[in-house]
Amino acid sequence: MCLAIPGKIVEMVDMENRIVKVDVGGVRRNVNVGMLDENEIEIGNYVLIHVGFAMTKIDEKEAEETLRILNEIGQYEDEFDQFKTALE
Amino acid sequence: MKFIDEYRQGDIAQKLAEEIAKMTDKPLKIMEVCGGHTHTIFKYGIEDLLPANITMIHGPGCPVCVLPIGRVDDAISIAVRPEVIFTTYGDAMRVPGSRTSLLDAKASGADIRMVYSPLDSLKIAKQNPEKQIVFLALGFETTSPSTALTILQAAKDDVKNFSIFCNHITIVPALKALLDSPDLQLDGFLGPGHVSTVIGTRVYEFVNTEYGKPLVVSGFEPLDILQSVYMIVKQIVENRVEIENQYGRVVSRSGNQKALEALFEVFELRDYFEWRGLGSIAHSGMRLNKKYAAFDAELKYNVPGHRIADPKACQCGEILKGVKKPWECKVFGTACTPETPIGSCMVSSEGACAAYYNFGRLSKIAQRSA
Numbered sequence: 001m002c003l004a005i006p007g008k009i010v011e012m013v014d015m016e017n018r019i020v021k022v023d024v025g026g027v028r029r030n031v032n033v034g035m036l037d038e039n040e041i042e043i044g045n046y047v048l049i050h051v052g053f054a055m056t057k058i059d060e061k062e063a064e065e066t067l068r069i070l071n072e073i074g075q076y077e078d079e080f081d082q083f084k085t086a087l088e
Numbered sequence: 089m090k091f092i093d094e095y096r097q098g099d100i101a102q103k104l105a106e107e108i109a110k111m112t113d114k115p116l117k118i119m120e121v122c123g124g125h126t127h128t129i130f131k132y133g134i135e136d137l138l139p140a141n142i143t144m145i146h147g148p149g150c151p152v153c154v155l156p157i158g159r160v161d162d163a164i165s166i167a168v169r170p171e172v173i174f175t176t177y178g179d180a181m182r183v184p185g186s187r188t189s190l191l192d193a194k195a196s197g198a199d200i201r202m203v204y205s206p207l208d209s210l211k212i213a214k215q216n217p218e219k220q221i222v223f224l225a226l227g228f229e230t231t232s233p234s235t236a237l238t239i240l241q242a243a244k245d246d247v248k249n250f251s252i253f254c255n256h257i258t259i260v261p262a263l264k265a266l267l268d269s270p271d272l273q274l275d276g277f278l279g280p281g282h283v284s285t286v287i288g289t290r291v292y293e294f295v296n297t298e299y300g301k302p303l304v305v306s307g308f309e310p311l312d313i314l315q316s317v318y319m320i321v322k323q324i325v326e327n328r329v330e331i332e333n334q335y336g337r338v339v340s341r342s343g344n345q346k347a348l349e350a351l352f353e354v355f356e357l358r359d360y361f362e363w364r365g366l367g368s369i370a371h372s373g374m375r376l377n378k379k380y381a382a383f384d385a386e387l388k389y390n391v392p393g394h395r396i397a398d399p400k401a402c403q404c405g406e407i408l409k410g411v412k413k414p415w416e417c418k419v420f421g422t423a424c425t426p427e428t429p430i431g432s433c434m435v436s437s438e439g440a441c442a443a444y445y446n447f448g449r450l451s452k453i454a455q456r457s458a
């Protein structure tokens with residue numbers, strides 16, 4: 001329940017409400033970046049996403065590594081399936 | 089060591105395990121607090137890889153597993169109201185209450201919807217102004233800031249038909265309660281990874297100073313866990329008791345300030361909160377403070393609020409304290425399975441009983457009947 005999935009910020013959607021679009025394995029959803037510092041919110045940055053919120057910025061290598069691990073421990077599908085169910 | 093082939097860096101894992109074995113043959117019990125770690129430990133057979141003198145104890149860090157029966161009943165009592173759309177994380181659907189689960193209530197016609205995020209619940213509220221939307225908020229500090237920010241958004245947008253049934257819990261008082269419990273024998277802790285992203289590592293600095301136990305905040309990869317176990321054992325053989333951070337890539341000493349600010353703005357600590365298996369723990373639960381009382385489903389609806397004892401057969405409490413192993417429970421794998429859970433440690437894939445059932449059941453059952 002405390003796992004998080006990495007995604008890449010691809011679009012600023014609504015900065016007043018701290019909403020950006022992230023890409024996770026080709027699936028794009030809006031997430032809230034209210035927990036990040038201003039300078040962390042940039043297109044191309046990788047973030048760890050948990051229940052629709054970006055928890056922290058991570059570097060690209062870390063993002064790949066995390067995806068690999070989630071995949072290996074069989075948690076990726078669960079997290080990814082849930083991520084996909086986020087409302088548009 | 090049948091799982092060793094699954095490690096991509098099996099040689100490093102093997103090396104770490106050997107180093108751990110070399111350091112001491114003293115029996116040591118190490119608790120992983122977080123359910124995510126429990127999952128990794130079982131999936132990778134880390135217990136088989138570790139020397140026999142090291143025992144992993146699976147802690148209370150699965151929020152779904154510690155949700156008490158009375159609170160499940162309360163949630164259902166709100167969910168079955170005709171004016172309510174009840175929204176929840178999927179994990180909570182199967183948790184048994186005293187008579188039914190949310191899944192049963194949904195099957196009998198209650199409008200219960202699984203959501204990915206509390207923000208989705210807020211969206212449903214905006215789309216259904218004639219309905220009351222209630223979100224079952226649960227989880228540790230990994231999850232509670234998301235609820236807090238959702239409440240702030242709801243207040244900003246002046247949404248009147250949205251509220252939360254708050255069951256957020258906080259990890260530090262639970263750790264204290266465990267450390268205070270007389271039947272607990274532990275030599276060290278693996279601290280939770282993502283919870284610590286939010287709360288930082290400084291808050292654990294009583295574990296070493298007041299209780300004399302080492303704690304290492306750990307990442308979720310098998311190698312992270314092995315390395316953290318190595319760090320704990322190394323502390324013990326070197327007679328150090330420290331709070332160390334193996335997961336420095338995302339965890340800092342002071343945590344995430346923005347997330348903490350949101351928590352402090354919206355929530356306050358309850359005097360007591362009930363944990364399934366562990367009983368009542370002071371200052372371990374959170375509720376909305378006065379300023380945000382309008383979003384509190386507990387105030388909006390008259391919930392029964394009964395305290396209901398855990399089923400007699402269930403030994404989740406002993407398991408959470410490391411006194412017993414899941415396969416020592418008489419109904420494990422027979423009357424109690426993930427499809428028909430009796431206790432909550434069988435519900436979530438992060439619960440100790442479910443993890444044993446999914447990954448280690450056959451060998452353990454064989455051992456038991458041998």
Ligand code: SF4
Nearest residue numbers: 402403417424431441
């Ligand atoms: S096997 Fe079931 S009844 Fe036994 S301790 Fe685990 S959850 Fe409780």
